[in-house]
Amino acid sequence: MPESHGKKVLVLGGYGLIGETIVGRLQRDGHQVTGLGRDVRDAERRWPAVRWIAADIAQLLAxxxxxxxxAGMDAVVNAAGALQDGPRDRLDAIHRAAVTAVVAACEQAGISRFVQISAIGADPAAADAFFRTKAQGDEAVAASSLEWTILRPGLVIAPAAYGGTALxxxxxxxPGFVPAVMARQPIQTVAVSDVAEAVSRAVAGSLPPRISVDLVEAEARSLAEVLAAFRAWLGLPAARIVPMPAFFGRIAAVVADGLGLLGWRSPLRSAALAALARGVTGNAKSWSEISDHKLQPLEATLAAMPAHVQxxxxxxxxxxxxxxxxxxSLFWLVSGIVGFIRHDAAADILVAHxxxxxxxxxxxxxxxxxxxxxxxxxxVRAFARLALLGMIAITLxxxxxxxxxTPDLWLDPLGAMVKAVPALCLALVALAILDER
Incomplete structure (x- = not known):
């Protein structure tokens, strides 16, 4: 195995679904790891031994x-990425411009080793911005003088879940059945631990330099089969997979894209459906030809992370x-609008007291x-926490x-006061489940 223990490695997107596992693996390998991302507060709590840099990759374009x-690094791993343009994400900046800039900086600083986490289906001619910008970033890496490795994982399965794996x-x-749009589309998964293994080998120099490789399990399976495997993994009784009409997916994508403009990163956005429509498949032989490490099939990946009640x-x-x-939102908006419309009647109640x-x-x-x-x-995602706290304070x-x-309102036969208590509880639930990652 590697002769390269003790390297200084920078991991871009180091607290993401893939990046966090890479950080942990590189630490276990004995490397000095630095992680970079926009908001590193939680990452600092989870990985206190890692040096963290708070920076927005989309702002580092030169x-x-x-x-x-x-400066001072021996290798750089780029695990940063976004699914679709939105208030918090600019794909061209994240996937192309920033990658071009960091590659140029590595060349100037004498850092030879660079690992790029790309995506199955990345194509500079793709109509979808995600695949197009990912491919443009890959081209910048491949055109450099660095000892680069480009890894293209399939559907990454990890113990953590947000985005597509959460969906x-x-x-x-x-309950009762499993709905699925494009249930027959082929998918090849890969365990996040296997992605980290590939990165570990690339950083150590035990993979051939200047190579692009797909990371996917040997056999493709349908989305329906993936969902059935996840249901069994959750410990739930088998249920029928019900294929949903394509227009359901289009409607969901329109709604999700709208929510994306408000800052919510739904995996149902049009970019995700476009990825599913083309199938998540790659060349499994490209990895087996350069490594003796066998990538796990989905069943083994799930078995390695048993599901519990959480x-x-x-x-x-x-x-x-x-x-x-x-x-x-509807409850509070209607309450406020009705209050304006019926302000005289509402004020009369207070005057009577x-x-x-x-x-x-x-x-x-x-x-x-x-x-x-x-x-x-x-x-609005940026204001949601403050709004929920406001709801709780206003209700109290x-x-x-x-x-x-007006204590007698507690005995109102229509239960106007009593009904505020469930609304308060729902706001508390929303606050509890607000975090995305």
Whole structure:
């Protein structure tokens, strides 16, 4: 095995689905690892022995930007990526421009070894921006003077789950049956540990230099078979896979793309469906021809990470998450709008309990405005946490004020006050499941 223990390695996207496993593997190999990403607070907690750099790759678009970052490194691993353009992601910057810049910086700094995590299906002529920009980044790497390795994994399966692998878990846990768009499309998976193994060998210099290789299990299987395997892994009874009409997928993609503009990174976006439509398959022989390490089939990958109750909780809650946020938004928006429309009637209730007409009207209008504000803000990912905290605070204020000024409302036969308690609980649930990774 490697003669290269003790290298200084920079991992771009070091806390992502693939990057985090690479960081852990390189640490176990004895390397000094530095991770880079936009928000490294959680990464610092999980991997305190790793040096972390907080930086947005999409802002580092010139070699000069990268020179201070790569200084002193022996190797660079690029595990950064995004699925689709959005408020937080610019594909051309992340996949092409930044890669071109960091490669140039490595050449200038004398760093010879570079490992690029690409994607099955990357093609400079692709209509989809994800595959096109990924291929353009690969071209920049391949055109360099570095000792590069380009790895193209299939569908990566990891103990962590967000994006497409989270969706697989959620669909597999669907009650009664398993819905699937394009259920027959072929897929080849790869264990994230096998991706990390390939990176480890590339960093160590035990793979042939300047080579592109697919990382996929030997045999392709249909999406329906993948979902059935995940359902069995979750410990749920077998259920029928129900192929869904293609227009369901198109509708979901339109909605998900809209949510993407609000900052939510749904794996149902059009880029993901485009990837599925073309099939997630590669050349399994390209790896076996250069390495004696056999890539695991899906069954072995799942067996190596047994599912416990938290996996079932996650899978069942994942599809409920947009429903929870949608219901909360609708509840607060309608509450605020009705408050504005019926402000006189609402103010009369407060006046009947001893408040002055002007003060009562002011409270109703202010409360309605606050309701609408948090109902709208919770739909925007950047404001969602603050909006949920606002919902909790406003509800507690309503309940406290009503108890002091209008305690008889607790006995209202329509349960106006009592019904605020489930809304409070739903906001707490939304806050608990807000994090994406």
């Amino acid at each position: 070699a000069e930007d990268w020179l201070p970052v790569v 697989l878990r959620a669909l597999a846990a669907f 996996e079932r909780w996650f899978a069942r809650l994942w599809l409920l998450k947009p429903i929870v946020f949608g219901v909360l 001893g408040l002055s007409p002007a003060f009562a009207l002011g409270m109703v209008l202010a409360g309605s405005a606050a309701d609408i504000a948090v109902g709208a803000a919770v739909l 204020f309503y309940l406290g004020a009503a108890t002091v000024f």
